[in-house]
Amino acid sequence: MKYAVIKKNDIANGPGVRVSLFVSGCNHHCKGCFNKIAWDFDYGTPFTEETIKEIIDSMSPVHIKGLTLLGGEPLDPANQGALLLLVKKVKETYPDKTIWCFSGYDFEKEIMCDMIHKVPETKSLLDLIDVLVDGRFEIDKKDITLRFRGSSNQRIIDMNKTRAANSLVLWDEQETL
Numbered sequence: 779m780k781y782a783v784i785k786k787n788d789i790a791n792g793p794g795v796r797v798s799l800f801v802s803g804c805n806h807h808c809k810g811c812f813n814k815i816a817w818d819f820d821y822g823t824p825f826t827e828e829t830i831k832e833i834i835d836s837m838s839p840v841h842i843k844g845l846t847l848l849g850g851e852p853l854d855p856a857n858q859g860a861l862l863l864l865v866k867k868v869k870e871t872y873p874d875k876t877i878w879c880f881s882g883y884d885f886e887k888e889i890m891c892d893m894i895h896k897v898p899e900t901k902s903l904l905d906l907i908d909v910l911v912d913g914r915f916e917i918d919k920k921d922i923t924l925r926f927r928g929s930s931n932q933r934i935i936d937m938n939k940t941r942a943a944n945s946l947v948l949w950d951e952q953e954t955l
Contacts, residue, residue, distance in 0.1 A: 779803070779860035780822040781829065782815065782850060785838045787802040790876040792909070792926060794843030797836050801825075801861070804851035806882040810917035812928070816850035825860045833864065834871055838848040844876035844908070853881040853889065858899035876908040885935055885946065909949055912936045925951060 780802040780849055788798040801817035806812075815821060823829070837845060845868050852861055883889050889912070894900045904910070911927055911934050919929035926934055939947035 779825040779857050780820065781825050782813070782822045784829075784833060784836070785881060787848065791846040791848060791880065792844060792876070795841050796844050796846045797833055797842060798846040798848060799833060799864070801847065801852050801854075801857050803854050803856055804849055804882065805854065806851060808882065808912050808915040810919075810920065811915060813849065819856060830864050830867055834867055837868065837875060838874055842875065844872075844878065846878040846880070847907075848880035851882055852879050853883050853893070853900070853903070854937040855893070855897045855899075858897055858903055862899045862903050862906075865903060869906050874892070878909045878911070879907045880911045881914060882914040885910060885933070904937065905941070907937050910937050 782800040782802050785798040785800070788796045791798050800813065800816055802816050802822045803836070804817045807817060807949040811817070833845065837844070847861060849857075851857065868875065868877060881889070883893065889900065889904070894904070910933055913929070913932040916929045916931050919931050921930050924930065934946045936949040
C-alpha cells in the first residue's frame with residue numbers, strides 16, 4: 779500500500795484534533811472528488827513499519843483524539859491488510875482514542891453483503907473502527923453545511939453501537955466520542 783499524506787493535526791475529519799492518514803488508491807472516481815490525486819494506487823509513499831511508528835508516535839499527545847483513515851479508499855481490498863496492522867497497533871497503544879474511517883462503499887450493500895465475505899481483513903478491520911462515514915461523494919448532493927461529510931447521501935455510522943445492536947446506528951453528533 780502507498781499513502782498520499784499524513785496530517786498530524788487535522789481538525790476537519792472527525793471530532794477534536796486527529797492524526798489523518800490519506801491512503802492511495804480508489805476505484806470510485808467520484809465526480810467532484812477533493813482528492814483525485816489519491817485515486818492512483820501507485821501515488822505517494824510506501825506504507826511501512828516506520829510509517830506505523832510515525833503515526834503511533836504522532837498520536838501520543840493528550841490533545842490528539844484519534845486516527846482518521848481516508849484517501850483514496852481505505853476499504854479497497856488492496857489497502858485493508860496494511861490498515862489492519864495499523865489499527866490493531868493504534869487500539870493496543872491508545873485504547874481510549876477513536877478510529878474514524880471514510881469510505882465510498884455503502885455499508886449494507888457493498889461492505890456487509892459482499893466485501894465482508896470476500897476480503898479476509900474486512901471483518902477484523904470493521905471490528906476496530908469506531909465510526910464509519912460511508913457512501914460515495916455525490917456532487918449533486920453536495921452540502922457544505924454537513925459535519926464530517928461532503929454530500930447528503932453519506933452517513934456517519936457509530937460502529938460500536940451498530941455492533942452492539944446488530945443493526946445500523948447513526949452517530950449522534952451531540953455525543954462526544
